[in-house]
Amino acid sequence: MLINRIAPPSCSSFLQADLDEAAKALSTITRTIANLDPATREHCQRLAIQGKAFGEFLSLSELDIHTLMWGGYLHDIGKVGIPIDVLLKPGLLTDAEWEVIKQHVLIGEHICYSLFAMERVIPLIRHHHEHWDGSGYPDRLAGEQIPFLARIIQILDVYDALTHERSYKPTYTHARALEIMAEETAKGWYQKELVQQFFAFISRERGDWGLESLFLDEPLANGCLVSE
Ligand SMILES: [Fe+2]
Numbered sequence: 001m002l003i004n005r006i007a008p009p010s011c012s013s014f015l016q017a018d019l020d021e022a023a024k025a026l027s028t029i030t031r032t033i034a035n036l037d038p039a040t041r042e043h044c045q046r047l048a049i050q051g052k053a054f055g056e057f058l059s060l061s062e063l064d065i066h067t068l069m070w071g072g073y074l075h076d077i078g079k080v081g082i083p084i085d086v087l088l089k090p091g092l093l094t095d096a097e098w099e100v101i102k103q104h105v106l107i108g109e110h111i112c113y114s115l116f117a118m119e120r121v122i123p124l125i126r127h128h129h130e131h132w133d134g135s136g137y138p139d140r141l142a143g144e145q146i147p148f149l150a151r152i153i154q155i156l157d158v159y160d161a162l163t164h165e166r167s168y169k170p171t172y173t174h175a176r177a178l179e180i181m182a183e184e185t186a187k188g189w190y191q192k193e194l195v196q197q198f199f200a201f202i203s204r205e206r207g208d209w210g211l212e213s214l215f216l217d218e219p220l221a222n223g224c225l226v227s228e
Helices: 002-006 011-036 038-057 062-074 077-081 095-102 104-112 122-127 148-162 174-187 192-206 211-215
Strands: none
Touching: 011 062, 011 077, 038 062, 038 148, 038 192, 062 122, 062 148, 077 104, 095 104, 104 122, 122 148, 148 174, 148 192, 174 192
């Protein structure tokens, strides 16, 4: 212990200092969001937990699971830069207001850009609203151009948003949420194999196997890992 105190700063101590700085900055920002919008805070906390659970279900590496947890927690951090009257507007948003909301992915990337410790999380923040068919934002990436972990956060994000109340939509039941996700997958928005894995995961989490098969046109491959 004494040796540690008098030794010159090592590489790992610089890394630890970076992490400490990143944690301080991010916790200040996430607290700000929590004060502005408790629903977003709870959504991000749930996504961090589900990111860990779904990452384990997919047998991802420890590093990827760690990145998913941070991605779940921080994916919407850019909402801190969205005007409060748009962020918390009750009812439907206009097209112009949706364009303002879409900026949150770029604002979030900008916030985390200088935080070395968040390097692997930034693609999840920027790309969690891309669509498999290239119709998403901000870069209209398609297919495997979309970072794999960003695709995972998106699926978790969509399910959580559907099953919880938002100012612009009602709360859907689990069954209706799966139905909507299956419809949107058929439109080409999400990677079908990943959605199938998610349906298997969420059924296991809820302990109600069977319902998910109503929305799939082929049986789930048990234990099959999404390739990447
Ligand atoms: Fe988002």
